[in-house]
Amino acid sequence: MKLYLQFGYGMMAHVKHMFKQWGGGTVILSPRDMDEDQISRLSNDLKSINGQTLLDPQLYKPKSSDHHGLLKHDYFQEFCGDNYCTNILADGYKMEELFESLKHLNNLAKSDSYIVPGIYCDEPIDIWNMSQKAFLQTAEKVFLDKRKLATLCISSNLLSGKPEKIEQLIGLATKWDVDGFYVVPEGNYLEKNPIWFANLLSLVAGLKLLEKEVIVGYANHQMLALACTGVDAIATGSWLNVRHFSLERFEEPASTGGRKVPWYYCPCSQSEYKLATLDAFKRLRKVDGESIDNLKTDSSMNSHYIDPYFENDIEFKEQAVFRHYFQCLYKQSEILSRETYSDTFSVVYSLQENAEETIDVFHSQKLRQKERSYENIGEACMSALNIFHQEKGTLMKRYWPKIR
Amino acid sequence: MPPKPYLDPEKVQQQFPDIRKLELFDVGGQKIVYKGVHSDLGTIMLKFFKTNEADPRIAREIAIAERLKHKNLPILYSAGSIQFDNFESKVVYLLEEYIEGETLRAFMGRGSVSLATCKYFLEVMFSVLQVLQENSLVHRDLKPDNIMVRDGSFFILDFGIARELGSESITDTSASMGPHTLGYAPWEQINNEKDVIGEKTDLFSIAVICQEMLTGEHPFIVSASGSIDAMQQTRNLQIKSLGLASSVNDQLEEFLHSLMSKLPSSRPTLQQTIEWFNEFKEQMI
Numbered sequence: 001m002k003l004y005l006q007f008g009y010g011m012m013a014h015v016k017h018m019f020k021q022w023g024g025g026t027v028i029l030s031p032r033d034m035d036e037d038q039i040s041r042l043s044n045d046l047k048s049i050n051g052q053t054l055l056d057p058q059l060y061k062p063k064s065s066d067h068h069g070l071l072k073h074d075y076f077q078e079f080c081g082d083n084y085c086t087n088i089l090a091d092g093y094k095m096e097e098l099f100e101s102l103k104h105l106n107n108l109a110k111s112d113s114y115i116v117p118g119i120y121c122d123e124p125i126d127i128w129n130m131s132q133k134a135f136l137q138t139a140e141k142v143f144l145d146k147r148k149l150a151t152l153c154i155s156s157n158l159l160s161g162k163p164e165k166i167e168q169l170i171g172l173a174t175k176w177d178v179d180g181f182y183v184v185p186e187g188n189y190l191e192k193n194p195i196w197f198a199n200l201l202s203l204v205a206g207l208k209l210l211e212k213e214v215i216v217g218y219a220n221h222q223m224l225a226l227a228c229t230g231v232d233a234i235a236t237g238s239w240l241n242v243r244h245f246s247l248e249r250f251e252e253p254a255s256t257g258g259r260k261v262p263w264y265y266c267p268c269s270q271s272e273y274k275l276a277t278l279d280a281f282k283r284l285r286k287v288d289g290e291s292i293d294n295l296k297t298d299s300s301m302n303s304h305y306i307d308p309y310f311e312n313d314i315e316f317k318e319q320a321v322f323r324h325y326f327q328c329l330y331k332q333s334e335i336l337s338r339e340t341y342s343d344t345f346s347v348v349y350s351l352q353e354n355a356e357e358t359i360d361v362f363h364s365q366k367l368r369q370k371e372r373s374y375e376n377i378g379e380a381c382m383s384a385l386n387i388f389h390q391e392k393g394t395l396m397k398r399y400w401p402k403i404r
Numbered sequence: 405m406p407p408k409p410y411l412d413p414e415k416v417q418q419q420f421p422d423i424r425k426l427e428l429f430d431v432g433g434q435k436i437v438y439k440g441v442h443s444d445l446g447t448i449m450l451k452f453f454k455t456n457e458a459d460p461r462i463a464r465e466i467a468i469a470e471r472l473k474h475k476n477l478p479i480l481y482s483a484g485s486i487q488f489d490n491f492e493s494k495v496v497y498l499l500e501e502y503i504e505g506e507t508l509r510a511f512m513g514r515g516s517v518s519l520a521t522c523k524y525f526l527e528v529m530f531s532v533l534q535v536l537q538e539n540s541l542v543h544r545d546l547k548p549d550n551i552m553v554r555d556g557s558f559f560i561l562d563f564g565i566a567r568e569l570g571s572e573s574i575t576d577t578s579a580s581m582g583p584h585t586l587g588y589a590p591w592e593q594i595n596n597e598k599d600v601i602g603e604k605t606d607l608f609s610i611a612v613i614c615q616e617m618l619t620g621e622h623p624f625i626v627s628a629s630g631s632i633d634a635m636q637q638t639r640n641l642q643i644k645s646l647g648l649a650s651s652v653n654d655q656l657e658e659f660l661h662s663l664m665s666k667l668p669s670s671r672p673t674l675q676q677t678i679e680w681f682n683e684f685k686e687q688m689i
Contacts, residue, residue: 124599163667164595170669171592171600175570206669391670394662398672398680 001227002026003333004054004235005326006217008242009033012042014319016049018326024050028182028217028235029109030242031076032058032069036108043110055109056217057102059117060153060184061247075101089134099142106146113213114143115182118151120247122158124168136176147179149213153245154203156186160196170206180213180232189244190222190377197222197384205229205392208403218245221270221329222377225352225385227336228345230396230403236329238322262321263372264306266295267328269362270355272372275315281367282313294361300335303327341400345389352381409488410436410452410495419486420450434461434564439502445481447502457485457496468563469498474535476528476559478503503561505554508613512548517617519650521556523688525617528558529610530678537603537674540569544601546609547588548616567601586634587625588612592668594638604663604671611663615646623664641666652687659684 005015007030019025027046029039043053058070059079070076078098079088088094106114116139119131132150139148152173158165173181185200200216207214208230216226219234220243226234236242239260241249263272273295282292296310297303305324308314336351338344355374362368370376396403409415413426416438420426423440429449430437438450453462469480479501485494511517517525529546536543544565552559565583582596590608592600615623623643628634643664646657659680665671672680 129599164591164597164600167592167600167667167669168597171597171602174602175599202667202669206667209669391665391667394658395670395672399676 001224001231001333001337002233003326003330004028004215004233006030006219006235006237006242007033008237008239011238011242012038014238014322014326015042015051016045017323018330019046019049019051021327022330024052026052026054026112026233026235028054028056028115028215029111030056030058031073031105035072036105039105040108043108047110052112053109054113054115054149054182054215055102055106055111056115056182057117057151060120060151073101073105075099075105089131092138095134095138096142099138103142111146113147113149113179114139115149115151116143116178118153118182118184120153120155120186121169122155124158124165124172129172132172132176136178140177147213149180149182149215150176150178151182151184152203152207153184154186155247156188156196159185159187159199159203160193161199163199163202166199166203166206169203170210173207174210178212180215181207183207183214183216184218184245185216186245186247189220189240190372191244192377192380194380194383194387197225197380198387201226201229201384201388202391204231205388205396209395209399211402218242220244221265221267221325221332222381224270224329224332224336225348225381227333228341228348228385228388228396229392230341230400234329234333236326238318238325260318262316262318264295264309264316264321265325265328266358267297267301267332268354269358270351270374271359271369273367273369274371275309277367277369278309281365284366290365294358294365295367297324297328301328301331303331337404341393341396344400345385345393345396349382349385352378352385408436408454410497413438415488416450416452419488423448423450426450432564442481442499445499445501447504448481449478449498449500449502451498451500453496457494462496464568465563465566466496466498468539468541468566468568469500471539472535472541472563474532476532476557477535478559478561503552503554503559505552505559507549508551508553508558508617509548511553512617512620516620519618519648519652519688522614522617523685524556525558526610526614526681526685529560530674530681532560533603533606533610533674534678536566536606542567542569542601542603543606543609544583544589544593545585546606546613547585548613551613567598569602586631586638587622589638590664590668591639591641591666594635600668602668603674604668607663607671607674607677611660615643615660615664618646618648619644623660650687652684655684656688 005027007027015027075098117135121128187196191197204214204226213232215233216231217235219236223234261274263274265272285292303324305320306316309316336347338347356378359375417426422443426438426440429439434454436452440448440450442448466483481499483498485496487494544567545562550562552561582593584593588609590605593605612623624641625634625637628637643661646653663671
């Protein structure tokens with residue numbers, strides 16, 4: 001499992017920095033946050049550092065979108081602006097025009113594969129499948145020069161529902177003539193619902209068992225557990241709006257937002273902590289003559305972005321916490337990628353157990369912070385993994401060499 | 405309303421003078437079946453469809469029967485329509501090979517079946533499924549009553565509810581339940597999930613039958629008090645252990661139980677199934 005970066009506000013410098021560190025990488029570009037010129041310039045810069053790109057058309061729910069960032073692109077204007085009507089799906093000529101615009105953008109982005117647009121799915125019903133097919137059929141005609149990944153943008157409601165619905169989705173996707181899938185799961189940042197997570201695991205594994213490429217976008221550290229599905233990559237970003245998918249982000253103009261607080265990701269506990277929490281903990285431990293080194297990131301993560309705080313009490317900023325987050329997830333993804341399913345499942349499961357144990361230790365030392373803590377999602381993760389192992393373990397074990 | 409002419413053996417005999425010893429064999433929901441001896445073909449089954457020739461299901465069944473050629477499927481000798489005297493419309497018939505023998509249900513009724521026989525059973529079933537797959541078909545009604553045993557071999561009958569994948573459904577697609585036999589149909593078939601039904605649907609049924617052959621009892625329906633109860637048990641799918649005193653037990657159980665997974669995405673494909681089966685089948689002795 002690889003870690004891709006999901007482009008969002010302020011990501012330009014992070015992407016270049018991380019790819020230099022990693023000797024390359026893949027970023028999923030966001031037309032919402034970039035104009036044509038920026039797309040072109042970034043992709044040119046990335047090529048020189050072995051960077052690869054994908055371009056997410058973000059046509060999840062065109063009708064209600066009034067997002068200005070997206071509306072400045074021709075293809076989005078074509079489909080989603082005032083011209084929008086569902087007739088376009090039945091108008092082959094218009095659809096080809098739309099796809100030609102997207103192809104142009106992909107050329108500027110120097111993308112390695114096409115992400116074929118896909119409509120947000122709340123129920124895998126005929127009308128949704130018809131729109132998917134309309135996109136895929138046009139892609140067959142226009143996107144001839146690269147691999148094609150179908151977008152599966154799935155509602156939280158669907159992911160939290162009956163597994164039979166997920167089977168329907170897999171059943172439909174089985175018939176699509178594509179090289180892979182770009183899964184965009186709607187959900188909370190750190191999802192507490194075990195069914196949501198079990199269904200996501202099941203969906204991704206079901207798609208992987210078709211022996212196709214699968215990338216899960218808008219991911220966060222909770223999604224590291226997807227390693228046991230054989231997923232090819234998860235993509236994460238800086239701010240929360242690119243670490244989990246919410247349709248609202250594409251329905252309303254971007255908010256300027258309030259003051260943002262940097263959060264430090266502790267890979268061992270799979271939890272994030274605010275600077276103020278760490279400061280308080282530091283003071284508390286000082287009284288006992290102890291340090292907070294157990295919160296420091298293990299050297300195996302090869303992340304030194306937050307070292308100045310632990311070593312010299314130098315306050316960390318957004319840039320450092322984002323890069324630290326990317327570096328940790330990059331290493332964790334690498335560590336979780338094993339030769340066999342049994343080994344992968346075992347190391348994924350251990351990651352959860354370790355997080356629980358570490359949090360217990362932190363609690364005993366009076367470090368408490370509910371928000372963004374693994375303790376909120378631990379049960380959901382463990383239950384989902386157990387369900388997954390029971391339902392898919394046998395097949396995953398057998399077909400692991402073929403799917404990874 | 406006058407009686408249907410195909411219910412009268414004498415009238416049928418007049419239409420088919422080459423067939424002797426005609427006897428009414430079975431009256432089903434969709435068909436009337438006669439058994440007889442053809443002067444050239446030997447023992448045959450003569451089937452009349454109850455609905456008239458405009459029924460698209462008839463055309464489908466004939467098209468399927470004409471396309472499918474396999475040594476473990478009955479041979480279709482001819483199909484056509486005939487006009488009986490004074491009967492307003494033509495009646496469609498199929499003339500097929502009669503498979504002498506007994507149903508798998510009767511065969512199983514004499515006690516559990518040996519591992520070697522089950523190995524052969526699975527080989528035959530997977531081989532037939534390959535032909536179905538090549539023709540984009542799903543049988544959808546594999547059960548011991550639709551499988552005949554003759555001279556130690558197995559023959560699949562009754563493609564009456566077979567589904568042609570990728571073509572328009574000719575059953576009621578809005579129906580909340582699809583045609584099925586409880587205990588042998590997986591949940592996607594009962595639920596009429598037409599986009600999910602595929603080769604894995606038949607694989608589920610084959611695994612149920614195989615476990616039933618080996619253990620003498622149904623793998624998950626336990627003394628159901630009625631169809632709702634049986635449906636509930638199918639939904640819950642608490643599959644019993646295989647419990648064979650054989651070194652192949654664990655491998656075979658894992659294999660069969662995977663094929664019986666509730667979620668189709670947890671079942672292997674036909675190709676994967678065959679490869680998996682080949683890994684251990686020689687131990688089934």
